[in-house]
Amino acid sequence: MHKLGPVGRADALVDISRLTSAATAGHGGLLVISAGPGEGRTALLHAVAQHAVAQHAGGFTVLTVSGFADERDLPYAGLRTLLAPLATPSGLDAGDPLAAGIAALSLLGTAARTRPVLCLIDDAHLLDDHSWRAVAFAARRIGASRVAIVVSVPAGAEPPGFPVHRLAPLGPAAARRLLAAHAPDLADDVAGTLTEIAAGHPGALIDLVRGLSPEQRRGYAPAPETLPPDSPLRRRLAAELHTLPPRTRQLLLLAAAAPDASPDTLLSAATLIESGATTHDSGSAQQGRAARDGGMTSDSEPTTTGGAAEPFGLGDFTAAERRGLVTVTAAGVRFRGPLMRGVAYHEMPVARRRSAHAALAAVLAERGARLPALLQRAAATTGPDAALADDLAAAAREADPVVAAEAGRYAAALCPSPTEKAGLLLAAARSAWLAGRPHRAGQLIRRIPAAGGAARVRARALTAEMSLPEGRPGARDVLLDVAAELAESDPGTALEALALAGESACRSGEQTRYAALARRVAAAQRGDEAPAVTLTFHHVAGLACIADGDEPASFARLRQAVALADRVAEPGPLLRAATAGILIGDGRRSAALAGRAAVLAREAGASVLVPQALELAALAGMASGDYPAANEAAMDGAAIAGGSGQPILAGAHLAVLAVLAALVGDRDTALTRIASVPDGPSRPMCEWALALLDMVDGRCPAAAERLLAVVSAPPGPGSALLRVAVVPHLLETAAQAGMREALEPVAAAFDRWAGHTGQPGWLALRDRCRALRAGDGEAAADHFETALGHEGEAGFPRAHTELLYGRSLRRRRRNLEARTHLRRAAETFQLLDAAPWAEQSIRELRAAGERVETPPPSGPALTAQQERIAALVAGGATNREVAQELHLSPRTVDHHLRNVFARLGVRSRTEMARQLTTR
Numbered sequence: 001m002h003k004l005g006p007v008g009r010a011d012a013l014v015d016i017s018r019l020t021s022a023a024t025a026g027h028g029g030l031l032v033i034s035a036g037p038g039e040g041r042t043a044l045l046h047a048v049a050q051h052a053v054a055q056h057a058g059g060f061t062v063l064t065v066s067g068f069a070d071e072r073d074l075p076y077a078g079l080r081t082l083l084a085p086l087a088t089p090s091g092l093d094a095g096d097p098l099a100a101g102i103a104a105l106s107l108l109g110t111a112a113r114t115r116p117v118l119c120l121i122d123d124a125h126l127l128d129d130h131s132w133r134a135v136a137f138a139a140r141r142i143g144a145s146r147v148a149i150v151v152s153v154p155a156g157a158e159p160p161g162f163p164v165h166r167l168a169p170l171g172p173a174a175a176r177r178l179l180a181a182h183a184p185d186l187a188d189d190v191a192g193t194l195t196e197i198a199a200g201h202p203g204a205l206i207d208l209v210r211g212l213s214p215e216q217r218r219g220y221a222p223a224p225e226t227l228p229p230d231s232p233l234r235r236r237l238a239a240e241l242h243t244l245p246p247r248t249r250q251l252l253l254l255a256a257a258a259p260d261a262s263p264d265t266l267l268s269a270a271t272l273i274e275s276g277a278t279t280h281d282s283g284s285a286q287q288g289r290a291a292r293d294g295g296m297t298s299d300s301e302p303t304t305t306g307g308a309a310e311p312f313g314l315g316d317f318t319a320a321e322r323r324g325l326v327t328v329t330a331a332g333v334r335f336r337g338p339l340m341r342g343v344a345y346h347e348m349p350v351a352r353r354r355s356a357h358a359a360l361a362a363v364l365a366e367r368g369a370r371l372p373a374l375l376q377r378a379a380a381t382t383g384p385d386a387a388l389a390d391d392l393a394a395a396a397r398e399a400d401p402v403v404a405a406e407a408g409r410y411a412a413a414l415c416p417s418p419t420e421k422a423g424l425l426l427a428a429a430r431s432a433w434l435a436g437r438p439h440r441a442g443q444l445i446r447r448i449p450a451a452g453g454a455a456r457v458r459a460r461a462l463t464a465e466m467s468l469p470e471g472r473p474g475a476r477d478v479l480l481d482v483a484a485e486l487a488e489s490d491p492g493t494a495l496e497a498l499a500l501a502g503e504s505a506c507r508s509g510e511q512t513r514y515a516a517l518a519r520r521v522a523a524a525q526r527g528d529e530a531p532a533v534t535l536t537f538h539h540v541a542g543l544a545c546i547a548d549g550d551e552p553a554s555f556a557r558l559r560q561a562v563a564l565a566d567r568v569a570e571p572g573p574l575l576r577a578a579t580a581g582i583l584i585g586d587g588r589r590s591a592a593l594a595g596r597a598a599v600l601a602r603e604a605g606a607s608v609l610v611p612q613a614l615e616l617a618a619l620a621g622m623a624s625g626d627y628p629a630a631n632e633a634a635m636d637g638a639a640i641a642g643g644s645g646q647p648i649l650a651g652a653h654l655a656v657l658a659v660l661a662a663l664v665g666d667r668d669t670a671l672t673r674i675a676s677v678p679d680g681p682s683r684p685m686c687e688w689a690l691a692l693l694d695m696v697d698g699r700c701p702a703a704a705e706r707l708l709a710v711v712s713a714p715p716g717p718g719s720a721l722l723r724v725a726v727v728p729h730l731l732e733t734a735a736q737a738g739m740r741e742a743l744e745p746v747a748a749a750f751d752r753w754a755g756h757t758g759q760p761g762w763l764a765l766r767d768r769c770r771a772l773r774a775g776d777g778e779a780a781a782d783h784f785e786t787a788l789g790h791e792g793e794a795g796f797p798r799a800h801t802e803l804l805y806g807r808s809l810r811r812r813r814r815n816l817e818a819r820t821h822l823r824r825a826a827e828t829f830q831l832l833d834a835a836p837w838a839e840q841s842i843r844e845l846r847a848a849g850e851r852v853e854t855p856p857p858s859g860p861a862l863t864a865q866q867e868r869i870a871a872l873v874a875g876g877a878t879n880r881e882v883a884q885e886l887h888l889s890p891r892t893v894d895h896h897l898r899n900v901f902a903r904l905g906v907r908s909r910t911e912m913a914r915q916l917t918t919r
Contacts, residue, residue: 009044015165016048019148024116028142030149034158035167036337038203038233041152045120048150060118061111067126078131079104082119086111097130101137108138108147116146124151156324169200172645178202183209187219192439195645197226199338207231219446226342237343240325247316255326255333256345257356258376263314263328269359270312354380371395371403378410389414393424400605401435409444422452426459436607436644438466457485461497468500469612470648471681476501480510483517491524498540499576503720511547518544531567538564539576555756558584565593571601571609578616582721585757587624591617611641611649618656619721625761625795628864631660638887651677655685657887662692663796665836668889676887684710684719688726695733696836704733711746724753728765735772747773760790761797768801777812799828803841815848822848833863833899862903869893870900874913
């Protein structure tokens with residue numbers, strides 16, 4: 001059933017499917033679906049009704065009823081409607097609740113003997129009391145019947161004693177799918193704006209998209225700021241607000257206008273408006289007039305223009321709190337959701353909104369909150385105000401990206417100069433993008449005037465930069481065009497564009513152009529730049545040397561970029577340094593820099609950079625052989641990118657996780673993760689994972705073909721590391737598939753690159769590859785010994801080298817020496833939970849003449865993966881929930897859990913949880 005239901009409701013449909021499956025087997029029950037207005041509970045029940053008949057062989061008898069407020073005083077109206085297809089229960093006329101409940105139970109039980117019964121009750125809280133009591137009576141006693149009952153109620157109205165599934169808001173990806181179903185022509189940034197406004201409410205999304213004009217759909221006209229006036233959901237929310245006392249509504253308007261303000265600030269602003277006064281600190285006479293003339297009352301309410309007014313107090317929030325519309329704490333006033341806040345604001349006339357902003361500006365200015373006061377002043381101001389625009393622009397430079405974007409937007413609206421307006425809009429767009437709101441950034445970019453000059457060129461660069469994580473074609477070409485256009489007039493922007501273009505240096509068609517552009521931009525370097533700028537110059541110069549084919553010079557410049565990273569505290573340049581670290585093979589240093597960039601990006605509010613930094617950290621961890629750290633970074637990055645509506649970037653993390661699973665031979669998890677990666681730039685990484693699974697199964701020719709395609713493919717995001725990292729596996733499979741000579745140029749290039757890195761891990765892999773290419777056994781043995789002799793080489797890569805060396809020795813009948821290496825390999829693979837590789841090592845050991853039993857997992861220590869699984873299970877998660885959280889297959893979770901039990905010496909989840917809490 002869950003594959004056919006509404007967008008984003010798979011979890012609820014899974015629970016309903018469990019209920020109906022249990023009912024089919026003779027274990028009936030009742031499930032409550034709880035959700036707020038517009039969150040999709042009615043649509044969910046409609047979908048269940050449509051597909052219930054087809055779910056099981058024989059189908060269901062489906063009974064439906066909806067509660068209505070004007071029928072709550074009609075005894076048994078709901079029960080009669082629900083059971084009408086069966087018969088009218090006896091005892092209803094007598095008005096005996098017990099008799100009615102017994103009759104309903106009897107009718108349902110009788111009908112269920114023919115085929116299972118599914119009762120769907122929408123708005124159960126509006127059923128008449130007699131009907132609900134009869135339904136509840138029957139529900140408590142249908143355990144042995146083939147009857148399933150699903151009821152929907154608003155959040156907060158859940159009946160006690162029954163299991164509840166609370167519908168969660170739709171995630172960004174599900175919201176986008178719903179919008180695409182209703183408006184396939186919707187522009188991406190418009191879809192992002194609607195998703196943000198709706199806050200995961202399906203009903204709101206549908207109302208919003210239906211209210212768009214053709215120009216709004218394509219982004220040529222401003223998107224709406226809240227639900228359209230004719231929206232049924234807006235009317236419902238507005239009705240709740242209109243029942244509140246006038247003073248409470250005044251406070252809610254202020255709370256909607258200043259969502260971060262404290263209750264005390266709101267109370268002071270409300271009192272100021274009520275008195276019709278303002279302070280000399282409000283910032284302008286215009287504010288005072290707005291506060292006095294706008295009033296705070298509706299058209300039917302008198303406006304106070306003077307005299308003593310009763311101060312507002314916290315008690316004026318009480319009516320809204322009791323209805324669950326807001327929550328008031330010392331930190332602020334929080335609405336039930338963004339939709340309610342939007343309706344509370346836009347239901348008020350514009351004059352009242354301006355007066356609210358003016359009063360808030362006065363109170364905030366008096367309390368020294370400069371930037372919040374400026375924002376409120378801007379919201380209350382109409383027409384140009386160059387001085388206020390300058391103040392906002394200056395304050396925005398010190399603010400976090402969310403506030404800076406808002407300040408820049410207001411400053412641009414107040415600025416009379418088209419050129420300055422263009423620069424302010426561009427700065428606001430960059431801040432919006434850094435804050436994780438690319439849809440807002442796109443709309444701000446569209447507003448840059450034609451007379452914006454260089455700002456329009458820089459806007460093209462920003463648009464391309466925003467496209468890079470998604471791997472959109474042409475983005476790097478645009479960056480090179482911008483660099484060429486601004487190389488002399490704006491070398492700083494040109495330098496940034498070249499740094500972002502990055503891997504264009506690896507593309508055969510762009511190498512000469514990239515190097516030439518880098519030389520033009522480098523001519524503007526003075527030598528006294530800040531460390532972050534100097535780092536970027538070295539980074540770009542290193543990429544230019546790659547384009548020129550000068551590998552030693554490239555390593556020298558990229559090492560200088562990495563060395564400067566300790567003097568830099570901005571996440572963007574640190575990401576470049578981390579990329580440089582990967583290019584020179586210093587995975588550990590790169591991982592540390594990327595991790596630091598992620599922390600700084602979080603602290604600065606640059607949320608869009610966090611998953612990018614975590615992707616670099618994961619790649620660097622994998623390159624350095626620190627698979628647990630790589631797994632942690634990729635897991636966090638997938639969650640953040642997926643939760644913020646960046647499916648392509650989430651796919652990049654899932655592709656890394658797929659490779660990590662494939663490396664240890666976890667086929668089910670690797671395939672589960674690959675299936676979740678969308679088409680795009682991460683597919684080559686998925687091919688590497690599939691090749692690793694081929695290697696585990698002994699299909700070396702198939703693995704070699706996949707890996708050769710990865711190495712031969714045109715460069716793309718992340719390909720610089722990928723084209724190097726797969727070479728050891730390519731050469732291993734090619735040697736066994738008889739393709740060794742054809743890959744000699746690839747092997748020689750890897751040999752040179754690994755030698756330049758000077759890193760033990762890469763040098764060990766270089767020597768392992770030399771061993772696989774050696775012409776005779778003695779030469780191979782020398783290379784294997786050298787590979788194992790590199791200091792610091794450990795973990796999975798070393799175990800794999802031990803396996804290959806042991807296998808080589810066994811085939812040369814040097815069984816005694818082979819056993820030592822194969823035994824070490826088997827022990828390491830077992831510790832790492834790499835079961836297929838451990839089994840290969842044990843098979844080789846037996847072939848070398850050693851009698852060996854497959855040992856149980858040794859020692860009480862858990863792997864990082866097992867620790868994470870154990871913690872989730874100890875917290876009450878089911879195996880399926882753990883699998884969803886960690887992007888694993890359920891069978892893999894079960895396998896790890898059995899190993900956890902064995903290593904801890906426990907036999908149940910309860911014992912495991914108890915032992916974990918005492919460790």
